[in-house]
Amino acid sequence: MATQRQxxxxxxxxxxxxxxxxxxxxxxxxxxxxxxxxxxPPPAEQVxxxxxxxxxxxxxxxxxxHDTDLGRALLAIATAEAQxxxxxxxxxxxxxxxxxxxxxxxSTETMLMFPRRDEYDAIMRQSVKLIDWCERNRIKKxxxxxxxxxxxxxxxxxxxxxxxxxxHAILLNFSETKPISP
Numbered sequence: 530m531a532t533q534r535q536x537x538x539x540x541x542x543x544x545x546x547x548x549x550x551x552x553x554x555x556x557x558x559x560x561x562x563x564x565x566x567x568x569x570p571p572p573a574e575q576v577x578x579x580x581x582x583x584x585x586x587x588x589x590x591x592x593x594x595h596d597t598d599l600g601r602a603l604l605a606i607a608t609a610e611a612q613x614x615x616x617x618x619x620x621x622x623x624x625x626x627x628x629x630x631x632x633x634x635x636s637t638e639t640m641l642m643f644p645r646r647d648e649y650d651a652i653m654r655q656s657v658k659l660i661d662w663c664e665r666n667r668i669k670k671x672x673x674x675x676x677x678x679x680x681x682x683x684x685x686x687x688x689x690x691x692x693x694x695x696x697h698a699i700l701l702n703f704s705e706t707k708p709i710s711p
Contacts (some may be wrong), residue, residue: 543689550666554669555654565619565678567612567616567619567678568613568681569613570608570612571608571611571612571615573613575611575615576604576607576608576611577591577606578602578611579611580594580604580607581607583603583606583607584600584603584659589603598699599699599700599703601695602692602695602696602699603696605688605691605692605695606689606692606693606696608688608692608694609685609686609688609689610683610689612684612685612688613682613685613686613689616678616681616682618680619678620678620679620682623678624639645696652677
């Protein structure tokens with residue numbers, strides 16, 4: 530249990546920490562945690578690209594796919610497939626250790642061109658360091674930790690697995706209720 534003194538201190542700290550106050554600070558904090566957008570559903574046109582062949586196999590019209598359990602199961606499969614493609618694309622474009630090594634080697638070579646003989650060389654070395662730092666931060670902002678990306682891939686694969694199970698159950702149920710015609 531918190532003491533009265535701790536409660537008072539917490540209240541005073543809460544008043545001080547109200548978040549960003551400037552327009553720039555608010556804009557910057559609005560995109561906190563946004564790196565790749567994989568937590569959003571895939572674009573409709575990408576889902577439709579996967580959905581059309583599935584619907585054609587079962588002779589369902591695109592406009593009526595929400596009306597039946599079968600259509601909803603196929604839509605879930607198409608959505609999962611589109612999400613898997615998006616995650617794999619982000620993973621494929623993420624820089625690897627070889628890119629980092631090349632960038633570091635380039636930075637070192639460039640800095641060796643300026644052996645600190647005068648102020649100009651010192652300024653140029655600092656400029657190279659600044660450019661390298663900016664490039665590293667740009668990459669950090671663009672790409673997330675590979676473990677995080679794998680988490681999104683696992684979630685999409687599990688969603689596809691569940692949707693396929695649902696489709697299988699629907700098809701089994703449909704074949705049991707449908708009379709066999711001669």
